[in-house]
Amino acid sequence: MNKYKLLIITIFLMTIISVSRTYAIINNYSLLGKTIYLDPGHGGIDSGTTYKKIYEKDINLIMSKKLEKSLTALGATVYLTREIDKDLSLTKHNRKRSDLINRAYLINKTKPDMYISIHLNYLSDSRYKGLQIFYNNKNQENKQIAQSLTNYMKEYTSNVREPKYNSTYYMYRNITSPGVLIELGFLSNPDDRYRLTHEDYQDKLITNLTNSIEKYFQEKR
């Protein structure tokens, strides 16, 4: 082998080593081994809250899929209760109840490290705005998740409201795994509505939420 060939091979090998090292650094699989269940609220004939042609169910799904992508990139195993525009009910009567029972069943069956249900809020008073995290005491970790995610998210997202205890949501009373329900914003508020329907804000919010989830698991260790 002449010197020239050896040099080419050496450069080639060094490039491969440095590229793979960079790849490993970029892909710090900080959520490897964690299972996260995402639950995009509503679907199908159940649109959730609406404003003209903007449906809560669609934004919930868009945001959940973005979150799935970013959490998967950190090594997490991510499940979704629905991936299309469809509710989860198995019966025609008491449809809503059947839908919620099935969501809780799927999550309980998998026993994830965390579940996150994604919704949008709506109030007749359009002044209310911001993201808010709801929790119950079915799992003792729920309050801590709500408080930590709220604190982390406040650093990079404006109008993050204080977490709120709520034990009345039927579905969440039946989920034994740790988790929370996040209302990403108010569809009734013009500012929130504008942001939630624009991809640059959607992406920023998901990046913040992903980093907050990552931080939660790191601090928990």
Ligand SMILES: [Zn+2]
């Ligand atoms: Zn909802």
